[in-house]
Amino acid sequence: MRRVVVVGGSIAAVTAASWLRVRGFDGTITLLSAEKEQPYTRVPLSKTVLSGEATDASTALPPLDDSVVVRLGTRAVSLDTTARRVNVDNGDPVPYDGLVIATGGRARRLSPPGMSGERVLRTLADCVALREDLTRARTVLVVGAGLLGMEIASTCRTLGLEVTVVDREPPLRRVLGPVLAEVVTDAARKHGVSLRTVPGGVRLVGSRTLEGVDADGELLTADVVVSAVGDVPAVDWLTGSGLCLDRGVVTDSRGRVADHIVAAGDAAVVRGSGRRPHWTNAVEQARVAADALLGEDTSGASLPSYFWTNQFGVEVKVAGEPAGLGEPDQAEAAAGSMLLRWSGGAAATVNHTMPVRKLRQLASAP
Ligand SMILES: Cc1cc2nc3c(=O)[nH]c(=O)nc-3n(C[C@H](O)[C@H](O)[C@H](O)COP(=O)(O)OP(=O)(O)OC[C@H]3O[C@@H](n4cnc5c(N)ncnc54)[C@H](O)[C@@H]3O)c2cc1C
Known part of the structure; x- marks a missing residue:
């Protein structure tokens, strides 16, 4: 080769x-x-570059x-x-x-081709365009309460904007599971985010330009609408x-x-x-x-998957996939930090200093 x-x-x-x-x-x-x-x-x-705290070049x-x-x-x-x-x-x-x-x-979009006004966030160009819109905005509507949508909401709050997040499910449940999701959701509420659950889902309204979001018959409007729907x-x-x-x-x-x-x-x-x-x-x-x-097999001793998110002053680190595992089997909380463990193969920390490798080992421990 x-x-x-x-x-x-x-x-x-x-x-x-x-x-x-x-x-x-x-x-x-x-x-x-x-x-x-x-x-x-x-x-x-979705974090420091959107807020303007870090430069585009730093990415x-x-x-x-x-x-x-x-x-x-x-x-x-x-x-x-x-x-x-x-x-x-x-x-x-x-x-x-x-x-x-x-x-x-x-980024997945909800608007039909030809309709302008829906922002998404996947590329640096998306970020620059959204950041520019936010400088002229007072209100923001985020469609999608997953990791990305909630991070955008968090950053918009640090910019002093009025933020509503709408989703068909309660925030972050699908990815963090109910217990961990509630920790972050609680922080979001305390930071003044308005959270709306619309079980029937939402629909973008408008013809050539986005006019608002239909949430089960109620028209929600905002200066900026950003979709974070996967x-x-x-x-x-x-x-x-x-x-x-x-x-x-x-x-x-x-x-x-x-x-x-x-x-x-x-x-x-x-x-x-x-x-x-x-x-x-x-x-x-x-x-x-x-x-x-190159013909080598190095897939053998892999640790459980890992991801993290930072939002509303909360740093969450997750090893494995806790979403489908229900209540954690072990939960320790002290001075604003938390350690959770699911015997099904997951572990997570909130504002905790545990090194990532150790967290991943903990997730896979018998
Ligand atoms: C805003 C944002 C924040 C995130 N924050 C976190 C986080 O805090 N923690 C975390 O764990 N993960 C986070 N992620 C997820 C993480 O960034 C992605 O998992 C990661 O970027 C995936 O990398 P990738 O190279 O596979 O794909 P991508 O990053 O999507 O890159 C794909 C590249 O391929 C190029 N490409 C696409 N099609 C073609 C083509 N046909 N020909 C040539 N080039 C092509 C694209 O232009 C792009 O450069 C975040 C993602 C986003 C969008």
């Missing part, structure tokens, strides 16, 4: 490219990114080694697995011996390639998709364990997938 092509321009793609070098791969690596910006991290986009990921050819503003449009070529929107097909798929996801895996370019697609590109536990092809990050769905659209997962999957491309 002499030529590796990595499709994607963020953490999974950059990690895979640099890990191949760490592992001694000395052939050519070409990274194709649809975005024009140098690779950056999305994590602060840059560490630069790749000069030997990696980075083609910014280059979108993969289709894949020919027989000829082993990636077709792109701005030049000749790019041949590969090994391919890493790391195209992540894009992301869609960016795998449309693989349609017709013959690869298995099922809400992402399907991989085995080592990130393998097909001969000479691996995938990692938010674009990937691991057969049997699903999709985990979080930062640490993107990093770890990218390394395992890069190793698999």
Whole structure:
């Protein structure tokens, strides 16, 4: 294998490219990114970059080694697995011996095509546009009370805006489970966020321009409406390639998709364990997938998945997936911090100093 092509321009793609070098791969690596910006991290986009506390430039990921050819503003449009070529929107097909798929996801929108006014937050450009709108706003309506929606709400409160969050379910339940979700929801209420549960879901109202949100017959309006209703895996370019697609590109536990092809990050769905659209997962999957491309199996001793969120003065760290596990079997609270453990394979802390590795070990302990 002499030529590796990595499709994607963020953490999974950059990690895979640099890990191949760490592992001694000395052939050519070409990274194709649809975005024009140098690779950056999305994590602060809903937090300090949205608030203006951190600069746009601070999001840059560490630069790749000069030997990696980075083609910014280059979108993969289709894949020919027989000829082993990636077709792109701005030049000749790019041949590969090994391919890493790391195209992540894009924000899901609720508005029909042609309607303006709905903001989303996935890219740096989304963040800049939303931040600009917020400077002229007094009220904000966030649709979606998951991790991203609640982080946006938190940041908007620090900017002094009046914030309503609406969702068909109580905030954060789907991802944190009832106990942990309530800890954060309580902090949100104390920070003055208005939380609305609309079991029937909401609908954006307007024709060419968004006029408001229909919440079970009541029209909610705000200066800014931002949807945080999940992301869609960016795998449309693989349609017709013959690869298995099922809400992402399907991989085995080592990130393998097909001969000479691996995938990692938010674009990937691991057969049997699903999709985990979080930062640490993107990093770890990218390394395992890069190793698999080189013929090595490093998937063995993995710890439970991990993610974190910061909102309303609460830092939550989660190992494993507590959402379906009900009440924790162990709960310790002291001086504003908390440690929770579920014997089903999860553990979480709130404003706690426990190192992440220890938390993950605790989650997997018998
Ligand atoms: C605002 C925000 C805040 C977050 N905060 C946290 C957090 O606090 N904690 C946490 O654990 N996780 C967080 N996440 C999740 C985390 O950022 C993602 O899991 C991570 O970005 C996934 O990385 P990825 O490289 O797989 O995909 P992405 O980050 O989606 O990157 C995909 C890249 O591929 C490019 N691409 C897409 N299609 C093509 C194509 N056809 N051709 C070429 N390039 C293409 C895209 O332009 C992009 O550069 C957050 C996400 C967002 C959006």
